[in-house]
Amino acid sequence: MKANKLKPLALCLSLFSIGIIIGELLSTPVDSQTIQTPKTLIEIQSFNFEAFFNILSNNLLVAFCLSILGYLTGGIMSCLVLIWNGVIIGLITPKNLNTGNFFNFIEYFIYHGVIEILAFFLFAIIGMKGFYFYKKLMTYQSLPSLPHWKEFTLPLSFLIIAAVIESYLIQNYTP
Numbered sequence: 001m002k003a004n005k006l007k008p009l010a011l012c013l014s015l016f017s018i019g020i021i022i023g024e025l026l027s028t029p030v031d032s033q034t035i036q037t038p039k040t041l042i043e044i045q046s047f048n049f050e051a052f053f054n055i056l057s058n059n060l061l062v063a064f065c066l067s068i069l070g071y072l073t074g075g076i077m078s079c080l081v082l083i084w085n086g087v088i089i090g091l092i093t094p095k096n097l098n099t100g101n102f103f104n105f106i107e108y109f110i111y112h113g114v115i116e117i118l119a120f121f122l123f124a125i126i127g128m129k130g131f132y133f134y135k136k137l138m139t140y141q142s143l144p145s146l147p148h149w150k151e152f153t154l155p156l157s158f159l160i161i162a163a164v165i166e167s168y169l170i171q172n173y174t175p
Helices: 003-026 049-072 076-098 102-138 149-172
Strands: none
Touching: 003 076, 003 102, 049 076, 049 102, 049 149, 076 102, 102 149
16 A cells, blocks of 8 residues: 555544543542443354444444545544544443453454444545645545445445354343
8 A cells, every 4th residue: 555545544543542541540430349241252152133223323424424524524523523433432431441351342342343444534634635625625626426325335334244253242241
């Protein structure tokens, strides 16, 4: 991959990482007796359609904010949503560290989280292109093009795959 194609991905990763750091700084220690130990992932047996629908609809809302609203705001909304999602992860991680559930948390997260975060980064890249749209518009350059529907297919596919995986896992994990 060329360096120019990696810059938006690096920006997404940086913003998400900043959010994680903020979340970890804001988190408070949790008493280990107030949290249930999650079930092991080996107990997974059936697909939970209700969980799938809830997870997918929530993730599609985040994707809409990252891409469409991000584009309309010149990428500002994309940046804010990436930081906010990082903050959420940052708040959850120490909770699992303090209770000894960290490896169960990583086991739960690794199966779907990597795909889901990659999808969010790809949606955010679409949203951040709004900055260039407004830049070209304000400098009277040629009329910039809007995102093409094909740009949404790969991240949308990733979101669906992540939601399917998470719907199997969610019934067996309680942070």
